[in-house]
Amino acid sequence: MMGRHYLAGLLLAASILSGCAVVQKPIPATSAIFEQKESTVVVAIEKMPEPGQVMLGSQGLLDIVINRANAKAIVDRLQTQDFSQVSGLPQSFRSGLESRQIKVVMIDAALDTETMPKFTEGSGEGIALRDYRPLAKQYKADKLLLITPRSLGTVRSYYGFMPLGAPMGYIALTGQLVNLSTNKLEWYDRVEVQTAALGEWDQAPEYDNLMKAVDESTRGAVGRLRGSFFMEKASPTAAPLAGGSAPATAVSTQ
Template sequence: MKLIRLIFLFLATAWLTGCASPQLPIALEDTMWSERDKTIGVAVVELPKPSVQLTGNQGLLDLAINTGLASGLRSKVETWELASMESVPQHLVDELNARGYKAKTLPPLKLADFKESGAKLGYAKHDFTPLRQQQVDKLILITLYVAGTQRSYYSVIPTSDPLTQVGGMTQVIDLTDNRLAFYEPFATVRAADGEWDEGPEYPNLTNAFYQALDESEQNILAPFRAQMLTAQ
């Protein structure tokens, strides 16, 4: 499972950056905690709908067949909720405010509302500096780019059971110049505990998804919690 997660993280980073050189993780800067006069905004990018992903070596006909056979699972996966991820910014803001920092939640952001910056590595891919008009100096931005299940195939033959997946990235962006003060992809892949193919409700797979979602949320919060404690 650890190898699968590493592969998933690599593919996720490649997906996020396209053909360009991937942005490597950036450790959270200490200035985050020394500049108490700065206002920190926390937001999520509008969340995707949970989906079923079919990966592997498949022709168009293979994909059509596999998609049809996965229709029952898809019907269930599309009912999975991401409401707890939407509440992560408020949790983080509450913890920041409790420790004496100035922080506030922002409404979910649409990337289409922000111009692509064309910036080099070390800077956000979109220009978020207009958010300074909302009296925000630094932006903690949580992006979820995939949620649901993935299953690999060779032609019409499954080569794995469905695995639940939650993946994205967390950034801290200095709105003075759009520079990244923190960058960390996250990915959680979890198998069902027991039989997965128990339609139409798929209870074991559903439980695995919400465990993966919770683990991802804790991974998002952990770097901030750890440094807040040591910065006191």
């Protein structure tokens, strides 16, 4: 039974990178979003996941135990990593909306979407999975801008207990704009960025180069998600220095 649970976790982790489990395709933002000056947008973020290492590849139960034990030092270090750029995304989106003369209401606490009912009056692409319509009355808002941090930390591939490469910085985020009258999506994007460390990565206990790669992935993912919504190009990052991180690589989710 436990083996099935581990297998399910691995399949879920694999889908994070491959995108094979994604039903909803990206919905690009349009200028019409920012022309509706009378709209009020409620901005929220879901609970931040525990920083950790996504482990991909073919692994048995014993392999997983070994690989998790070997990754523990990295995971412990990730607990002290600064992910405030991700947690600060609601304020960043708020500033961008207000600079376009759109009224914003903030939900200060993390939104627990798991406690919200699924939307049952329609399904398929372009429809939010959860029924967010009650938020319209609760916050006197027309739309919901929801940010979902899906993975924070690193990723590494394995064959059994053998690593197939070095761990890489890895950040996965989702953003969506929901019309609270219809529960339809007006913008939807999934951003995944992975970055290889430059130079030696196995520098326990601080893992300086690997954490720089995590930082690079964080900056890249945050910039891409915000740029997707506001239809802006993410600011280019500076050329990496020796012992820093390799250029971030966006992972397609389509």
